[in-house]
Amino acid sequence: MYTVVGATKSRGFRVMWMLEEMGITYDQNPAAARSDEAKKFNPLGKIPALVDGNDVLTDSTAIMTYLGDKHGQLTAPAGTPARARQDALTFWLIDEFDAILWAAAKHTFALPEAERMPAVKDSLKAEFVRSAAVLSERLDGPFLMGDQMTIPDILAVHCINWSIGAGFPSVDKKLGTWAKGMRERPAFKAAQTKEAT
Numbered sequence: 567m568y569t570v571v572g573a574t575k576s577r578g579f580r581v582m583w584m585l586e587e588m589g590i591t592y593d594q595n596p597a598a599a600r601s602d603e604a605k606k607f608n609p610l611g612k613i614p615a616l617v618d619g620n621d622v623l624t625d626s627t628a629i630m631t632y633l634g635d636k637h638g639q640l641t642a643p644a645g646t647p648a649r650a651r652q653d654a655l656t657f658w659l660i661d662e663f664d665a666i667l668w669a670a671a672k673h674t675f676a677l678p679e680a681e682r683m684p685a686v687k688d689s690l691k692a693e694f695v696r697s698a699a700v701l702s703e704r705l706d707g708p709f710l711m712g713d714q715m716t717i718p719d720i721l722a723v724h725c726i727n728w729s730i731g732a733g734f735p736s737v738d739k740k741l742g743t744w745a746k747g748m749r750e751r752p753a754f755k756a757a758q759t760k761e762a763t
C-alpha cells in the first residue's frame with residue numbers, strides 16, 4: 567500500500583488525484599510542510615513524499631512520473647517521442663506555472679519576512695496571465711496531450727486551482743471551463759474528500 571505524505575492542500579494533492587484516477591488504494595499522512603512529521607520522510611521538510619515499501623520518493627512530478635511508468639497509466643510510454651512531447655509540456659508547466667506560483671508564495675509567506683518583496687507579485691501575475699494564454703491556445707482536445715489524460719493535466723489543473731487560491735487573475739474562459747470539467751472528475755473529488763488515515 568502506498569502512503570502519500572502531505573496535506574491535501576499542497577502539491578501532495580497531485581499524487582492523490584493521480585492514484586485515484588488509477589484506481590489504486592493508498593493511505594495519506596497529512597503532514598504539513600516543514601513539520602517534524604514531514605522531516606521524517608524528507609529532511610528538507612518538503613512535501614509531498616510517497617512511501618512505497620522501503621522506498622521514500624520525493625517531488626510531486628517525480629512521484630507522478632514513477633507511478634505512471636510503474637502502472638502504465640496516465641503517461642505515454644518512456645522512450646517514445648510521445649513521451650518526450652508529454653515531458654516537454656510537464657517541464658514547461660513547472661517552469662511557467664508552478665515556478666511563478668511558488669515565487670509568489672515565497673514572497674507571501676515562505677521566505678523569511680525580511681527577504682520578502684511583495685511588489686514582485688504584480689510581475690508574477692502578469693507572467694502567469696501570459697502562460698495561461700499560451701496553455702489555453704494549446705488546449706485542443708479533451709486533454710492537454712489530446713485524447714488521453716496524462717500527468718500534465720493533473721499538474722495544470724492543480725496550478726490553476728492554486729492560482730485561484732493565491733488571488734491571481736482568472737484564466738480565460740476556455741481554460742477555466744476545461745479546468746472546471748476536470749474538477750468534476752470523480753477521482754478529483756475522491757482525492758479532495760479523502761480521509762487521512
Ligand SMILES: N[C@@H](CCC(=O)N[C@@H](CS)C(=O)NCC(=O)O)C(=O)O
Nearest residue numbers: 576577599611612613614625626627
Ligand atoms: N518541486 C517540489 C516542491 C515541493 C514543495 O515545495 N512543497 C511545498 C508544499 S506544496 C513545501 O513543502 N514547502 C515548504 C518549503 O519549501 O520549505 C514538488 O513538486 O514536490
